[in-house]
Amino acid sequence: MDAKKIISALVKYGIPIAVSVGLAWFLYKNVDLAAIRQSLSEDVNYWWFVPVIVVSTLSHIFRALRWRLQLRAIGVNAPLHAIVCSIFGTYFVNLLFPRLGEVWRTGYIARRENASFSQVLGSMVGDRLSDTVTVLVLTVATFFMAQDAFLKFMAQNDGGGSHTSTLLMAGVAVAGVAGVALLVWIYRMKDANGILGKVQGIVRDLWDGLASIAHMQGKWWFLLYTILIWGCYYMQLYIASKAFTFTADLGWLPILVLFVLSSIGMAVPSNGGLGPWQFAIIFGLTLYGVGTFPPSVPYDAQASAFAWLVWGVQTLLLIVLGIYAFVYIALDGKSGGDK
Numbered sequence: 001m002d003a004k005k006i007i008s009a010l011v012k013y014g015i016p017i018a019v020s021v022g023l024a025w026f027l028y029k030n031v032d033l034a035a036i037r038q039s040l041s042e043d044v045n046y047w048w049f050v051p052v053i054v055v056s057t058l059s060h061i062f063r064a065l066r067w068r069l070q071l072r073a074i075g076v077n078a079p080l081h082a083i084v085c086s087i088f089g090t091y092f093v094n095l096l097f098p099r100l101g102e103v104w105r106t107g108y109i110a111r112r113e114n115a116s117f118s119q120v121l122g123s124m125v126g127d128r129l130s131d132t133v134t135v136l137v138l139t140v141a142t143f144f145m146a147q148d149a150f151l152k153f154m155a156q157n158d159g160g161g162s163h164t165s166t167l168l169m170a171g172v173a174v175a176g177v178a179g180v181a182l183l184v185w186i187y188r189m190k191d192a193n194g195i196l197g198k199v200q201g202i203v204r205d206l207w208d209g210l211a212s213i214a215h216m217q218g219k220w221w222f223l224l225y226t227i228l229i230w231g232c233y234y235m236q237l238y239i240a241s242k243a244f245t246f247t248a249d250l251g252w253l254p255i256l257v258l259f260v261l262s263s264i265g266m267a268v269p270s271n272g273g274l275g276p277w278q279f280a281i282i283f284g285l286t287l288y289g290v291g292t293f294p295p296s297v298p299y300d301a302q303a304s305a306f307a308w309l310v311w312g313v314q315t316l317l318l319i320v321l322g323i324y325a326f327v328y329i330a331l332d333g334k335s336g337g338d339k
Helices: 003-028 033-042 046-073 080-096 100-112 117-145 147-156 163-188 194-215 219-241 252-265 276-286 301-331
Strands: none
Touching: 033 301, 046 080, 046 117, 046 219, 046 301, 080 100, 080 301, 100 117, 117 147, 117 219, 117 252, 219 252, 219 301, 252 276, 276 301
16 A cells, blocks of 8 residues: 555544544543443433434434435435435444445445446435535524523633623624635636636535435425434434433523534544534533533533433444444345346
Protein backbone atom coordinates (compact mmCIF):
# COMPACT_ATOMS: atom_id res chain seq x y z
CA MET A 1 0.00 0.00 0.00
CA ASP A 2 1.48 3.37 -1.02
CA ALA A 3 1.72 6.42 1.23
CA LYS A 4 -1.28 8.15 -0.35
CA LYS A 5 -3.56 5.20 0.41
CA ILE A 6 -2.26 4.99 3.96
CA ILE A 7 -2.93 8.70 4.54
CA SER A 8 -6.39 8.37 3.00
CA ALA A 9 -7.23 5.42 5.28
CA LEU A 10 -6.00 7.35 8.32
CA VAL A 11 -8.16 10.33 7.42
CA LYS A 12 -11.26 8.22 6.74
CA TYR A 13 -11.02 5.92 9.75
CA GLY A 14 -8.39 7.36 12.08
CA ILE A 15 -10.02 10.75 12.62
CA PRO A 16 -13.46 9.35 13.56
CA ILE A 17 -11.85 6.91 16.00
CA ALA A 18 -9.75 9.73 17.48
CA VAL A 19 -12.84 11.93 17.82
CA SER A 20 -14.80 9.13 19.50
CA VAL A 21 -12.02 8.22 21.93
CA GLY A 22 -11.12 11.84 22.64
CA LEU A 23 -14.65 12.99 23.43
CA ALA A 24 -15.42 9.82 25.40
CA TRP A 25 -12.36 10.50 27.56
CA PHE A 26 -13.31 14.18 27.82
CA LEU A 27 -16.73 13.23 29.15
CA TYR A 28 -15.55 10.46 31.46
CA LYS A 29 -12.57 12.20 33.08
CA ASN A 30 -14.70 14.26 35.50
CA VAL A 31 -17.36 11.65 36.17
CA ASP A 32 -17.74 9.47 39.23
CA LEU A 33 -18.40 6.09 37.60
CA ALA A 34 -19.74 4.68 40.86
CA ALA A 35 -22.31 7.49 40.95
CA ILE A 36 -23.35 6.68 37.37
CA ARG A 37 -23.85 3.02 38.26
CA GLN A 38 -25.91 4.06 41.29
CA SER A 39 -28.07 6.32 39.10
CA LEU A 40 -28.59 3.51 36.59
CA SER A 41 -29.75 1.19 39.36
CA GLU A 42 -31.98 3.66 41.22
CA ASP A 43 -33.27 6.24 38.72
CA VAL A 44 -34.29 4.12 35.71
CA ASN A 45 -37.40 2.16 34.76
CA TYR A 46 -36.00 -0.08 32.04
CA TRP A 47 -39.43 -1.15 30.74
CA TRP A 48 -39.68 2.20 28.93
CA PHE A 49 -36.98 1.02 26.56
CA VAL A 50 -39.28 -1.62 25.07
CA PRO A 51 -41.34 1.01 23.17
CA VAL A 52 -38.11 2.87 22.44
CA ILE A 53 -36.80 -0.18 20.58
CA VAL A 54 -40.09 -0.60 18.70
CA VAL A 55 -40.21 3.04 17.58
CA SER A 56 -36.53 3.00 16.64
CA THR A 57 -37.04 -0.08 14.45
CA LEU A 58 -40.04 1.58 12.79
CA SER A 59 -37.89 4.59 11.90
CA HIS A 60 -35.60 2.32 9.86
CA ILE A 61 -38.58 0.72 8.10
CA PHE A 62 -40.00 4.14 7.21
CA ARG A 63 -36.58 5.13 5.86
CA ALA A 64 -36.57 2.01 3.68
CA LEU A 65 -40.08 2.85 2.40
CA ARG A 66 -38.92 6.37 1.56
CA TRP A 67 -35.81 5.18 -0.25
CA ARG A 68 -37.91 2.69 -2.20
CA LEU A 69 -39.77 5.64 -3.76
CA GLN A 70 -36.49 7.07 -5.01
CA LEU A 71 -35.25 3.72 -6.26
CA ARG A 72 -38.45 3.14 -8.21
CA ALA A 73 -38.05 6.58 -9.77
CA ILE A 74 -34.80 5.38 -11.38
CA GLY A 75 -36.23 2.00 -12.40
CA VAL A 76 -34.86 -0.07 -9.51
CA ASN A 77 -37.59 -2.30 -8.04
CA ALA A 78 -35.85 -4.03 -5.16
CA PRO A 79 -38.14 -5.87 -2.71
CA LEU A 80 -38.91 -3.97 0.49
CA HIS A 81 -37.31 -6.62 2.71
CA ALA A 82 -33.98 -6.21 0.90
CA ILE A 83 -34.17 -2.42 1.20
CA VAL A 84 -35.01 -2.65 4.90
CA CYS A 85 -32.01 -4.92 5.45
CA SER A 86 -29.83 -2.48 3.51
CA ILE A 87 -30.86 0.22 6.00
CA PHE A 88 -30.18 -2.08 8.97
CA GLY A 89 -26.78 -2.93 7.50
CA THR A 90 -25.97 0.74 6.84
CA TYR A 91 -26.11 1.68 10.51
CA PHE A 92 -24.23 -1.45 11.53
CA VAL A 93 -21.39 -0.65 9.11
CA ASN A 94 -21.35 2.97 10.29
CA LEU A 95 -20.65 1.77 13.82
CA LEU A 96 -17.33 0.43 12.55
CA PHE A 97 -16.57 2.77 9.65
CA PRO A 98 -18.40 6.11 9.77
CA ARG A 99 -20.11 7.16 6.51
CA LEU A 100 -19.07 3.92 4.78
CA GLY A 101 -22.50 2.44 5.45
CA GLU A 102 -24.13 4.65 2.82
CA VAL A 103 -21.64 3.48 0.20
CA TRP A 104 -22.17 -0.12 1.28
CA ARG A 105 -25.97 0.01 0.91
CA THR A 106 -25.62 1.67 -2.47
CA GLY A 107 -23.33 -1.12 -3.65
CA TYR A 108 -25.53 -3.86 -2.19
CA ILE A 109 -28.72 -2.68 -3.89
CA ALA A 110 -26.92 -1.91 -7.16
CA ARG A 111 -25.39 -5.41 -7.25
CA ARG A 112 -28.58 -7.15 -6.21
CA GLU A 113 -30.68 -5.46 -8.86
CA ASN A 114 -27.99 -5.22 -11.55
CA ALA A 115 -28.49 -1.45 -11.48
CA SER A 116 -26.18 1.48 -12.12
CA PHE A 117 -24.11 2.24 -9.03
CA SER A 118 -24.04 5.97 -9.82
CA GLN A 119 -27.82 6.13 -10.18
CA VAL A 120 -28.41 4.31 -6.91
CA LEU A 121 -25.78 6.55 -5.30
CA GLY A 122 -27.66 9.61 -6.53
CA SER A 123 -30.86 8.39 -4.88
CA MET A 124 -28.96 7.80 -1.64
CA VAL A 125 -27.51 11.33 -1.80
CA GLY A 126 -31.02 12.71 -2.21
CA ASP A 127 -32.12 10.62 0.76
CA ARG A 128 -29.37 11.97 3.00
CA LEU A 129 -29.63 15.53 1.73
CA SER A 130 -33.32 15.61 2.63
CA ASP A 131 -32.26 14.66 6.17
CA THR A 132 -29.80 17.55 6.21
CA VAL A 133 -32.53 19.98 5.19
CA THR A 134 -34.81 18.54 7.88
CA VAL A 135 -32.15 19.01 10.57
CA LEU A 136 -31.55 22.61 9.44
CA VAL A 137 -35.26 23.44 9.59
CA LEU A 138 -35.62 21.79 13.01
CA THR A 139 -32.51 23.55 14.31
CA VAL A 140 -33.71 27.02 13.32
CA ALA A 141 -37.24 26.42 14.64
CA THR A 142 -36.02 24.90 17.91
CA PHE A 143 -33.44 27.63 18.50
CA PHE A 144 -36.13 30.30 18.41
CA MET A 145 -38.69 28.30 20.40
CA ALA A 146 -36.15 27.50 23.13
CA GLN A 147 -34.10 30.69 22.99
CA ASP A 148 -34.95 31.56 26.61
CA ALA A 149 -33.09 28.46 27.83
CA PHE A 150 -30.09 29.21 25.61
CA LEU A 151 -29.99 32.88 26.61
CA LYS A 152 -30.27 31.99 30.29
CA PHE A 153 -27.38 29.56 29.97
CA MET A 154 -25.25 32.09 28.09
CA ALA A 155 -26.03 34.81 30.63
CA GLN A 156 -25.06 32.55 33.52
CA ASN A 157 -21.73 31.89 31.82
CA ASP A 158 -21.20 35.51 30.81
CA GLY A 159 -21.05 37.11 34.20
CA GLY A 160 -24.77 37.82 34.16
CA GLY A 161 -24.58 39.83 30.93
CA SER A 162 -26.23 39.22 27.59
CA HIS A 163 -23.65 40.63 25.16
CA THR A 164 -22.16 37.25 24.34
CA SER A 165 -25.63 35.79 23.86
CA THR A 166 -26.63 38.53 21.45
CA LEU A 167 -23.38 38.22 19.53
CA LEU A 168 -23.82 34.45 19.32
CA MET A 169 -27.33 34.75 17.89
CA ALA A 170 -26.18 37.35 15.38
CA GLY A 171 -23.18 35.21 14.47
CA VAL A 172 -25.35 32.14 13.85
CA ALA A 173 -27.69 34.16 11.61
CA VAL A 174 -24.83 35.76 9.63
CA ALA A 175 -23.03 32.42 9.24
CA GLY A 176 -26.22 30.77 7.98
CA VAL A 177 -26.89 33.48 5.37
CA ALA A 178 -23.24 33.52 4.31
CA GLY A 179 -23.17 29.74 3.96
CA VAL A 180 -26.26 29.70 1.73
CA ALA A 181 -24.87 32.56 -0.37
CA LEU A 182 -21.56 30.74 -0.80
CA LEU A 183 -23.27 27.55 -1.95
CA VAL A 184 -25.41 29.49 -4.46
CA TRP A 185 -22.32 31.28 -5.79
CA ILE A 186 -20.40 28.02 -6.19
CA TYR A 187 -23.37 26.40 -7.92
CA ARG A 188 -23.84 29.22 -10.44
CA MET A 189 -20.24 30.12 -11.22
CA LYS A 190 -18.78 29.15 -14.61
CA ASP A 191 -15.46 27.68 -15.73
CA ALA A 192 -14.47 26.44 -12.27
CA ASN A 193 -11.26 24.38 -12.26
CA GLY A 194 -9.16 22.43 -9.80
CA ILE A 195 -10.42 21.99 -6.26
CA LEU A 196 -13.14 24.60 -6.70
CA GLY A 197 -14.41 22.74 -9.76
CA LYS A 198 -14.66 19.53 -7.75
CA VAL A 199 -16.52 21.34 -4.98
CA GLN A 200 -18.87 22.79 -7.56
CA GLY A 201 -19.53 19.31 -8.93
CA ILE A 202 -20.38 18.04 -5.46
CA VAL A 203 -22.71 20.99 -4.77
CA ARG A 204 -24.49 20.49 -8.11
CA ASP A 205 -24.84 16.74 -7.57
CA LEU A 206 -26.31 17.34 -4.12
CA TRP A 207 -28.76 19.90 -5.47
CA ASP A 208 -29.75 17.65 -8.37
CA GLY A 209 -30.31 14.79 -5.94
CA LEU A 210 -32.59 16.95 -3.78
CA ALA A 211 -34.37 18.61 -6.72
CA SER A 212 -35.21 15.22 -8.26
CA ILE A 213 -37.47 14.52 -5.27
CA ALA A 214 -39.84 17.30 -6.38
CA HIS A 215 -40.34 15.66 -9.79
CA MET A 216 -40.69 12.02 -8.85
CA GLN A 217 -43.95 10.16 -8.43
CA GLY A 218 -45.05 9.79 -4.83
CA LYS A 219 -43.39 12.98 -3.57
CA TRP A 220 -46.17 13.49 -1.02
CA TRP A 221 -45.48 9.99 0.28
CA PHE A 222 -41.82 11.02 0.46
CA LEU A 223 -42.80 13.98 2.64
CA LEU A 224 -44.99 11.78 4.83
CA TYR A 225 -42.23 9.20 5.31
CA THR A 226 -39.80 12.00 6.17
CA ILE A 227 -42.16 13.25 8.87
CA LEU A 228 -42.60 9.69 10.17
CA ILE A 229 -38.84 9.04 10.22
CA TRP A 230 -38.02 12.16 12.18
CA GLY A 231 -41.12 11.80 14.30
CA CYS A 232 -39.88 8.36 15.35
CA TYR A 233 -36.42 9.77 16.07
CA TYR A 234 -37.95 12.39 18.34
CA MET A 235 -40.39 9.99 20.00
CA GLN A 236 -37.73 7.43 20.87
CA LEU A 237 -35.83 10.12 22.79
CA TYR A 238 -39.03 11.46 24.33
CA ILE A 239 -40.08 7.98 25.49
CA ALA A 240 -36.57 7.30 26.79
CA SER A 241 -36.78 10.46 28.90
CA LYS A 242 -39.76 8.92 30.72
CA ALA A 243 -37.53 6.08 31.89
CA PHE A 244 -35.50 8.39 34.14
CA THR A 245 -36.90 9.96 37.31
CA PHE A 246 -34.98 13.20 36.70
CA THR A 247 -36.13 13.75 33.07
CA ALA A 248 -39.66 12.29 33.17
CA ASP A 249 -41.23 15.74 33.64
CA LEU A 250 -39.07 17.78 31.25
CA GLY A 251 -41.79 18.16 28.62
CA TRP A 252 -41.75 18.17 24.83
CA LEU A 253 -39.67 21.32 24.21
CA PRO A 254 -36.60 20.37 26.30
CA ILE A 255 -36.60 16.95 24.65
CA LEU A 256 -36.82 18.67 21.25
CA VAL A 257 -33.72 20.68 22.20
CA LEU A 258 -31.91 17.48 23.18
CA PHE A 259 -33.05 15.89 19.93
CA VAL A 260 -31.80 18.71 17.72
CA LEU A 261 -28.48 19.00 19.54
CA SER A 262 -27.91 15.25 19.32
CA SER A 263 -28.82 15.27 15.61
CA ILE A 264 -26.20 17.94 15.03
CA GLY A 265 -23.75 15.88 17.09
CA MET A 266 -24.30 12.91 14.80
CA ALA A 267 -22.90 14.98 11.93
CA VAL A 268 -19.48 14.88 13.61
CA PRO A 269 -17.48 11.96 12.18
CA SER A 270 -17.33 9.30 14.89
CA ASN A 271 -18.16 5.65 15.36
CA GLY A 272 -21.93 5.49 15.78
CA GLY A 273 -22.03 8.94 17.36
CA LEU A 274 -19.81 7.82 20.25
CA GLY A 275 -18.61 10.97 21.99
CA PRO A 276 -20.37 13.76 20.05
CA TRP A 277 -23.84 12.37 20.78
CA GLN A 278 -23.23 12.13 24.53
CA PHE A 279 -21.58 15.57 24.56
CA ALA A 280 -24.63 17.11 22.86
CA ILE A 281 -27.10 15.36 25.17
CA ILE A 282 -25.25 16.31 28.34
CA PHE A 283 -24.97 19.91 27.19
CA GLY A 284 -28.69 19.97 26.38
CA LEU A 285 -29.61 18.57 29.79
CA THR A 286 -27.60 21.30 31.52
CA LEU A 287 -29.84 23.91 29.86
CA TYR A 288 -32.70 22.48 31.93
CA GLY A 289 -30.89 21.94 35.22
CA VAL A 290 -29.75 18.33 34.84
CA GLY A 291 -25.97 18.08 35.08
CA THR A 292 -23.28 20.76 34.92
CA PHE A 293 -21.33 22.48 32.20
CA PRO A 294 -18.52 23.29 31.25
CA PRO A 295 -16.42 20.20 31.93
CA SER A 296 -14.17 22.04 34.39
CA VAL A 297 -16.99 21.24 36.80
CA PRO A 298 -17.55 17.49 37.26
CA TYR A 299 -20.52 16.29 35.26
CA ASP A 300 -23.61 15.31 37.14
CA ALA A 301 -23.86 11.52 37.22
CA GLN A 302 -27.52 11.59 36.18
CA ALA A 303 -26.87 13.47 32.93
CA SER A 304 -24.06 11.07 32.09
CA ALA A 305 -26.20 8.04 32.97
CA PHE A 306 -28.95 9.30 30.65
CA ALA A 307 -26.60 9.94 27.73
CA TRP A 308 -24.71 6.67 27.95
CA LEU A 309 -27.70 4.39 28.61
CA VAL A 310 -29.86 5.79 25.79
CA TRP A 311 -26.92 5.63 23.37
CA GLY A 312 -26.06 2.12 24.55
CA VAL A 313 -29.58 0.79 23.98
CA GLN A 314 -29.67 2.31 20.50
CA THR A 315 -26.27 0.91 19.63
CA LEU A 316 -27.17 -2.58 20.88
CA LEU A 317 -30.30 -2.48 18.72
CA LEU A 318 -28.27 -1.48 15.66
CA ILE A 319 -25.92 -4.41 16.27
CA VAL A 320 -28.82 -6.88 16.53
CA LEU A 321 -30.54 -5.49 13.42
CA GLY A 322 -27.22 -5.47 11.57
CA ILE A 323 -26.59 -9.13 12.35
CA TYR A 324 -30.09 -9.96 11.14
CA ALA A 325 -29.48 -8.01 7.92
CA PHE A 326 -26.23 -9.74 7.09
CA VAL A 327 -27.72 -13.17 7.79
CA TYR A 328 -30.54 -12.31 5.39
CA ILE A 329 -28.08 -11.09 2.77
CA ALA A 330 -25.99 -14.23 3.12
CA LEU A 331 -29.07 -16.37 2.49
CA ASP A 332 -30.45 -14.15 -0.26
CA GLY A 333 -29.86 -15.75 -3.64
CA LYS A 334 -29.73 -12.35 -5.36
CA SER A 335 -27.28 -10.67 -2.98
CA GLY A 336 -24.49 -10.99 -5.47
CA GLY A 337 -26.49 -9.61 -8.36
CA ASP A 338 -27.46 -12.91 -10.01
CA LYS A 339 -30.82 -12.77 -11.78
